[in-house]
Amino acid sequence: MERCGWVGADPLYEAYHDTDWGVPEWDSRALWEKLILDGFQAGLSWITILKKRENFRAAFEGFEPEVIAGWGEAEVTRLLADPGIVRHRGKIEATIGNARAYLEITDFSAWCWDYVDGAPLQMRPASLAEVPAETPLSRQMSKDLKKAGFKFCGPTIVYAWMQAVGMVNDHVTGCHRCDPVAAMGAR
Template identity: 45%
Template sequence: MTDFVAADGLARCKWSGAAPEFLDYHDHEWGFPVSDDIRLFEKLCLESFQSGLSWRTILTKREGFRAAFDGFDFHKIARYNARDIDRLLNDESIVRHAGKIAAVINNAACAVKMVETEGKLASFFWGFEPNAEDLGPPQSQSTSETSIALARELKRRGWKFLGPTTVFAFMQAMGLINDHSEGCAIRAAADEARRKFQRP
């Protein structure tokens, strides 16, 4: 894969040059490990909304999503009612898809239950961190054995709109794997962050 060379002369993952919004996200978020439950839940929701759309569409609307969904506080979202659904369906700052909105509310209730049993969402998700040797070269796959297993387990627990491909994208973004290309200038920083990261 040919990398993208940014204005600073350093190579990055090719996809980071596809839109102006991508570079900052690529350099400071994508692939860096996350243990915050709200951020993990938010990312799962946004990946679900992305299904059938481009990530650029979702990223440019991210602040709108955060405002509309109470900062992705899943305890609050789990209590949403018909009035909230109507509000969201009329909110132009987000993707107004009835099925995906319903899935976020459903998944928030599932997240609340998971926290009750697991203590933290992070403890559950990081339990699916794959071994690097079980993965192919960076950005060579869209699913993995662990993303399939995680998607299956989420489905068993009642989560919706989260298949193996969506879950794999979540794992890439939240640093459960370092999928920055071998020539990417950020790969080493993501590796270092993962090395220092305290697994929950």
């Protein structure tokens, strides 16, 4: 079975690729969680975050923005002591601020999906070499997220997130998930 070349042979990566990556996500809270995790990934490999994903969910109380928005220094200190997550003060504080920014947007899912007119962009790259790190669209979305108060959402992070949540289908054409994920884009 052929997969996108970034997967390698790690069973956790294979499972993520085969069941999660590129699948269109419409739930606002889930979109926000994935954006936060992509922000934590900045400067690290995705497998590091993937291995800690359940720890992140526990430490951040299920990524409930309504809860996290009320956090302060006590929660930052608690999280900085948690070896199960990436302990980076700036990213932790950004998550709290991002929860507050999220709550200011009436419908985060609609806000995000409007950038792609409500349907995943089907890129159909022939190889990983054809997959960009960022695009004009991810640059615009990054700029707009920052304007809305979000942090750790540069254009590369935003593009990786758009791929992960299925706003962009960048499964290579030979990958066994390319066509099934494309079919999921029809609502």
